[in-house]
Amino acid sequence: MGKQEANIYEIAREAGVSIATVSRVINHSNAVSEKSYRRVMDAVRKFNYVPNSTARSLSTSTSTSIGVVIPDINNPFFSLLLEGITRVADERGYHVLLFNTAENTDREHQVLQTMREHRLRGIIITPVSEQDPDTMKRLHNFETLGIPVVLLDREVDSQFFDRVVTDDERGVHAAVSELIRVGHRRIAIITGPEASRPGRERLRGYYRALREHGLPVTPAYIRKGDFMVDCAYEQTLALCAMQEPPTAVFSSNNMTTYGCLKAFNELGLRVGADIALVGFDDIDALCWLDYNISVVSRDVPEMGKQAMRLLLQRFESERGERAGARECLPTELLLRGSELLPESGRAH
Amino acid sequence: MGKQEANIYEIAREAGVSIATVSRVINHSNAVSEKSYRRVMDAVRKFNYVPNSTARSLSTSTSTSIGVVIPDINNPFFSLLLEGITRVADERGYHVLLFNTAENTDREHQVLQTMREHRLRGIIITPVSEQDPDTMKRLHNFETLGIPVVLLDREVDSQFFDRVVTDDERGVHAAVSELIRVGHRRIAIITGPEASRPGRERLRGYYRALREHGLPVTPAYIRKGDFMVDCAYEQTLALCAMQEPPTAVFSSNNMTTYGCLKAFNELGLRVGADIALVGFDDIDALCWLDYNISVVSRDVPEMGKQAMRLLLQRFESERGERAGARECLPTELLLRGSELLPESGRAH
Numbered sequence: 001m002g003k004q005e006a007n008i009y010e011i012a013r014e015a016g017v018s019i020a021t022v023s024r025v026i027n028h029s030n031a032v033s034e035k036s037y038r039r040v041m042d043a044v045r046k047f048n049y050v051p052n053s054t055a056r057s058l059s060t061s062t063s064t065s066i067g068v069v070i071p072d073i074n075n076p077f078f079s080l081l082l083e084g085i086t087r088v089a090d091e092r093g094y095h096v097l098l099f100n101t102a103e104n105t106d107r108e109h110q111v112l113q114t115m116r117e118h119r120l121r122g123i124i125i126t127p128v129s130e131q132d133p134d135t136m137k138r139l140h141n142f143e144t145l146g147i148p149v150v151l152l153d154r155e156v157d158s159q160f161f162d163r164v165v166t167d168d169e170r171g172v173h174a175a176v177s178e179l180i181r182v183g184h185r186r187i188a189i190i191t192g193p194e195a196s197r198p199g200r201e202r203l204r205g206y207y208r209a210l211r212e213h214g215l216p217v218t219p220a221y222i223r224k225g226d227f228m229v230d231c232a233y234e235q236t237l238a239l240c241a242m243q244e245p246p247t248a249v250f251s252s253n254n255m256t257t258y259g260c261l262k263a264f265n266e267l268g269l270r271v272g273a274d275i276a277l278v279g280f281d282d283i284d285a286l287c288w289l290d291y292n293i294s295v296v297s298r299d300v301p302e303m304g305k306q307a308m309r310l311l312l313q314r315f316e317s318e319r320g321e322r323a324g325a326r327e328c329l330p331t332e333l334l335l336r337g338s339e340l341l342p343e344s345g346r347a348h
Numbered sequence: 349m350g351k352q353e354a355n356i357y358e359i360a361r362e363a364g365v366s367i368a369t370v371s372r373v374i375n376h377s378n379a380v381s382e383k384s385y386r387r388v389m390d391a392v393r394k395f396n397y398v399p400n401s402t403a404r405s406l407s408t409s410t411s412t413s414i415g416v417v418i419p420d421i422n423n424p425f426f427s428l429l430l431e432g433i434t435r436v437a438d439e440r441g442y443h444v445l446l447f448n449t450a451e452n453t454d455r456e457h458q459v460l461q462t463m464r465e466h467r468l469r470g471i472i473i474t475p476v477s478e479q480d481p482d483t484m485k486r487l488h489n490f491e492t493l494g495i496p497v498v499l500l501d502r503e504v505d506s507q508f509f510d511r512v513v514t515d516d517e518r519g520v521h522a523a524v525s526e527l528i529r530v531g532h533r534r535i536a537i538i539t540g541p542e543a544s545r546p547g548r549e550r551l552r553g554y555y556r557a558l559r560e561h562g563l564p565v566t567p568a569y570i571r572k573g574d575f576m577v578d579c580a581y582e583q584t585l586a587l588c589a590m591q592e593p594p595t596a597v598f599s600s601n602n603m604t605t606y607g608c609l610k611a612f613n614e615l616g617l618r619v620g621a622d623i624a625l626v627g628f629d630d631i632d633a634l635c636w637l638d639y640n641i642s643v644v645s646r647d648v649p650e651m652g653k654q655a656m657r658l659l660l661q662r663f664e665s666e667r668g669e670r671a672g673a674r675e676c677l678p679t680e681l682l683l684r685g686s687e688l689l690p691e692s693g694r695a696h
Contacts, residue, residue, distance in 0.1 A: 064465065065445070073427050073434070074424065074428070076422065076424070083421055086421070095445065095447065095466070096446055097413070097445045098445070099444075100430075100434050107438075114441075114443060117412065258633060258636045266638070288577060288581075288606045288609060289606075289609055290614070
């Protein structure tokens with residue numbers, strides 16, 4: 001399997017659809033039923049079908065440009081990913097074409113459309129949403145054109161692609177378990193977006209820690225965030241205004257941690273003395289400023305390097321080899337004191 | 349002048365050099381004397397000469413890719429510039445191809461070499477050094493090929509290019525004058541690199557403020573920095589260890605401010621109480637953390653937007669119109685209390 005050359009007629013026959021339907025899938029028109037789409041993509045995978053002429057010229061195995069699509073250019077997490085990607089890319093003579101979607105799916109679709117006009121050798125993307133069918137189709141389509149795609153940190157709901165993630169669930173489980181171990185019982189979380197793997201996995205780690213330690217889930221302690229400062233700030237103010245406020249807050253990413261700290265500072269609450277805080281992802285600036293925030297840490301530049309290495313493997317691999325590799329990097333719990341049970345908590 | 353079409357023979361005749369020399373200049377070989385180089389470039393400018401065939405295919409007026417070359421992907425200042433550039437680029441259907449030189453001139457030369465292989469419509473660059481002749485030749489060469497170049501924040505020693513800068517000298521002059529006005533007499537500065545316009549201009553503002561207020565220059569208070577955290581941290585420790593330490597420090601960029609704060613925290617010095625600090629460029633994170641650091645501020649995304657707008661003007665302009673526009677944006681002094689004379693300073 002996988003080595004034979006197929007044409008559009010064979011794909012249509014295999015999928016049991018018309019040639020027009022195959023064409024619509026390949027040009028990611030939306031006028032295709034989910035069922036037909038699946039059947040065509042299955043056939044494309046089975047035959048490793050690559051549409052020729054225009055398609056091949058888009059693919060261009062001689063290109064040295066890698067399209068990198070990130071959702072927030074102002075988040076240092078993505079700067080660190082980029083640093084890792086560009087380091088490996090540079091070593092191997094590849095260059096990064098950067099696209100910013102600003103956490104907006106419409107913009108992501110535009111970006112993916114215009115990327116078709118570039119001679120890209122491969123794509124690394126942190127998609128805005130996991131559940132967006134249009135983005136998923138467009139990414140499938142790049143693969144069909146012979147342009148490999150690697151998902152980074154976030155995923156889409158498909159086993160089709162290579163991906164690099166971290167073990168977020170386990171990391172948050174360890175952090176919240178530690179909060180419980182030192183005596184916290186009222187532990188809040190400011191979540192990430194539900195539609196993103198990291199947001200969901202981190203919340204899952206929180207639930208598992210509570211469950212394993214026999215603590216009840218208090219819905220009012222679970223606050224929806226969006227990985228941005230402003231929302232986290234508002235949610236932290238709301239938590240602190242509760243009749244029975246939490247003694248500890250888990251913040252689901254670096255920007256959320258900043259939002260929590262902004263609220264705590266405004267309320268005059270000292271972290272590790274009046275309230276506990278543990279965050280996901282380390283923040284260099286907080287270390288320089290001697291904020292000893294405990295965090296679930298991970299090697300972010302290494303994630304970027306791994307993503308680029310997966311792409312390089314795809315460039316070098318036989319046409320017949322398929323994507324679907326999943327690199328899962330570990331996290332590490334760094335305890336610095338901000339997790340300790342505050343005085344007020346002990347009094348209760 | 350400017351509208352006639354010239355060929356390589358006419359350029360050679362005008363410059364009084366051989367055709368081989370013109371070719372060497374255009375392909376930026378280093379085997380050309382400075383004098384010949386100048387004469388060829390003068391002739392190129394006079395005739396608005398654009399080498400054809402290969403050269404024109406490199407230029408490609410249909411490309412929608414903008415090459416952006418920045419020196420430090422982890423500095424939020426450059427993320428904000430990028431945000432501004434990409435915003436205007438997106439609106440107009442252009443896309444950003446990002447290159448990171450990591451403050452390394454060798455790497456900058458490599459980057460500029462590989463950029464020739466891409467179909468770029470224009471280039472925005474913050475060069476590593478102002479005085480690097482190789483970079484300057486390569487940038488001239490892009491202009492010769494019909495690919496306009498805009499310098500952003502930093503410059504090179506040539507009037508040839510469009511550029512977007514800020515009035516750094518005036519900004520620092522205002523900040524240091526304010527330090528003097530509230531009573532400081534022992535004012536240190538941690539500088540940026542001498543080979544960069546911002547580094548030099550900011551030091552110039554410091555000198556002018558001291559001079560205008562009749563204060564002597566104390567060489568030991570002028571500490572060489574490199575716009576990075578570690579060096580600023582070391583220099584701040586050295587300043588604080590002096591027999592007669594400064595009562596105020598001016599830090600020449602955002603990373604330098606972090607380095608100063610790291611040292612102050614380590615020494616247990618409170619900003620605005622034990623020692624004064626004013627920095628260049630505002631830092632969002634410090635505002636979230638309620639660090640009330642006074643800064644010389646500027647509209648960084650607007651700088652990026654302006655650079656992209658200058659490129660767009662060049663795309664739309666007649667072949668005959670030349671570069672050399674210089675947009676200088678203002679700075680603003682934001683006073684938040686960190687500039688005040690510390691107790692210990694008042695005691696002396």
